[in-house]
Each structure stands twice: as C-alpha cells, then as structure tokens.
Amino acid sequence: MMHQSTAGSKRQxxxxxxxxxxxxxxxxxxxxxxxxxxxxxxxxxxxSTNYSWRTATPQNNYDLDAxxxxxxxxxxxxxxxxxxxxxxxxxxxKSLSYALVGGWNLSSVVELVSGAPLNTVLSQGAxxxxxxxxxxxxxxxxxxxxxxxxxxxxxxxxxxHPSARYFNAAAFSNPGVGAFGNAPRTIDSARFQFRKNVDLxxxxxxxFGANQSGEIRFEILNLTNTAxxxxxxxxxxxxxxxxxxxxTQAGFMRIWxxxxxxxx
Numbered sequence: 001m002m003h004q005s006t007a008g009s010k011r012q013x014x015x016x017x018x019x020x021x022x023x024x025x026x027x028x029x030x031x032x033x034x035x036x037x038x039x040x041x042x043x044x045x046x047x048s049t050n051y052s053w054r055t056a057t058p059q060n061n062y063d064l065d066a067x068x069x070x071x072x073x074x075x076x077x078x079x080x081x082x083x084x085x086x087x088x089x090x091x092x093x094k095s096l097s098y099a100l101v102g103g104w105n106l107s108s109v110v111e112l113v114s115g116a117p118l119n120t121v122l123s124q125g126a127x128x129x130x131x132x133x134x135x136x137x138x139x140x141x142x143x144x145x146x147x148x149x150x151x152x153x154x155x156x157x158x159x160x161h162p163s164a165r166y167f168n169a170a171a172f173s174n175p176g177v178g179a180f181g182n183a184p185r186t187i188d189s190a191r192f193q194f195r196k197n198v199d200l201x202x203x204x205x206x207x208f209g210a211n212q213s214g215e216i217r218f219e220i221l222n223l224t225n226t227a228x229x230x231x232x233x234x235x236x237x238x239x240x241x242x243x244x245x246x247x248t249q250a251g252f253m254r255i256w257x258x259x260x261x262x263x264x
C-alpha cells in the first residue's frame with residue numbers, strides 16, 4: 001500500500017504481487033513468472049497514458065475531492081512471463097557439430113495488462129452552456145453499460161467496420177443546465193483493450209579462447225502481430241459523433257531483428 005497527498009490532491013495504490021523464479025543452473029529451463037493485482041485511485045485529473053482518453057479539467061473547480069476515482073493509468077491485472085530454455089546440444093563441446101548447433105537458448109517475454117478505465121465528458125459547447133463559470137468540464141449522467149459487445153476487431157473502427165464503436169453513447173445522458181453529471185471521472189467497469197505482447201529470442205553464445213566470445217541473436221518483437229490501440233483525446237465527449245470511436249494504434253507491428261555481438 002502507498003498513500004500520497006498534497007494540497008488539493010491525493011493518491012492511493014494497493015497491490016499484491018506473486019512472483020516465482022527458477023534459475024537455469026544445471027537444468028535445461030528456468031525463468032520468471034509474476035502476477036500483480038492492484039488498484040490505483042486519485043484525483044489527479046491531468047494524468048494521461050498512450051492507451052486511454054482523458055480531459056484534463058475537473059467538473060467542479062471548487063470541489064476537487066469529487067474527482068477522486070480510479071486512476072487513468074490503473075491496470076488491475078498484470079501478468080509477466082519470461083521462460084528460458086536451453087536447446088539440446090551435442091555432448092562433445094569441442095566438435096564442429098557443437099559449434100554449429102550447440103549452445104542455443106530460446107527465451108520469451110510475455111506481458112498481459114488490463115486496459116485503462118474510460119473517462120467521459122460533455123463537449124465544450126454543451127458544458128459551457130450548462131455550467132457557465134461555475135464548473136470546468138461537465139460530465140454526463142451514467143444511465144447504462146458503456147461497453148459494446150464483440151472482439152477488438154468488432155469494436156475498433158476500420159475499413160471493414162467504419163461505424164464500429166468501442167463504447168456506447170446511449171449509456172449516457174446530458175445532466176442539463178446547472179447540474180453536475182453523476183458519472184465518476186473514470187468508469188471502472190468500462191475499460192480499453194486488454195493488451196497482449198509476446199517477444200521471442202533465439203540466441204547462441206560461442207567462446208573463443210579465455211577472453212573472447214560471440215553472440216548471435218535472432219529476435220521477433222510482437223510475435224503475434226497484435227495491434228495495440230491508442231488514445232484519441234477528442235473522442236470522449238458523449239454528445240459528439242465520434243464518441244467511443246477507436247481508430248489509432250499506439251504500439252508497433254511485428255519486428256524481426258538479427259544481431260551479432262563480439263566481446264574481447
């Protein structure tokens with residue numbers, strides 16, 4: 001648990017982490033597994049990430065405590081896997097066959113992370129008309145489930161699904177003149193993409209005498225070629241045509257790398 005506070009702001013982080021490590025040693029495999037279950041809450045409305053939307057303005061300029069809710073960067077579930085496997089090698093370490101096919105290692109890094117919570121507001125025009133100088137950026141009333149159904153491919157706007165929406169505008173309503181919306185700053189039950197990334201590495205170390213060695217390393221980053229979707233700050237106003245529309249990538253597609261390193 002961690003708690004921080006300053007004049008007008010506060011933040012709390014609670015987490016439980018399970019971690020398992022196995023060294024390769026004399027065995028053929030090892031690696032690390034970790035799982036973190038956490039919760040982060042704050043009223044720091046200016047925060048941002050590459051994978052979520054937010055408007056950096058409070059709803060009520062005179063009540064910052066009302067901004068206290070789940071953090072924009074909250075990720076309740078985070079899984080990390082890093083296995084290492086020594087591939088079988090010829091017994092004679094001084095043979096030509098060992099020089100070619102011996103000493104290879106296969107490793108991977110797998111990361112699975114919960115998506116960020118949804119932040120919703122009304123458009124600037126509607127907010128100014130409803131609140132005038134008494135507020136900052138009005139939030140809507142939450143009246144239903146903001147989530148749409150289907151896979152990421154179904155919910156993300158693309159050439160095949162130009163009208164697809166990740167979140168549903170019908171789950172919100174305009175609070176009206178002189179009223180603050182009841183939707184919290186972030187909606188914990190409506191989250192962006194659960195991100196998945198797998199990197200794979202095949203490497204071989206070869207020694208040349210006592211003080212020299214070489215390493216061949218073949219890497220595939222984002223092995224599964226999984227898209228990661230980015231933030232679009234203008235798409236969180238529930239009374240606009242583009243509300244809930246996700247059409248931007250924040251990650252990179254599959255990358256292949258081959259490197260050689262010589263130490264002396």
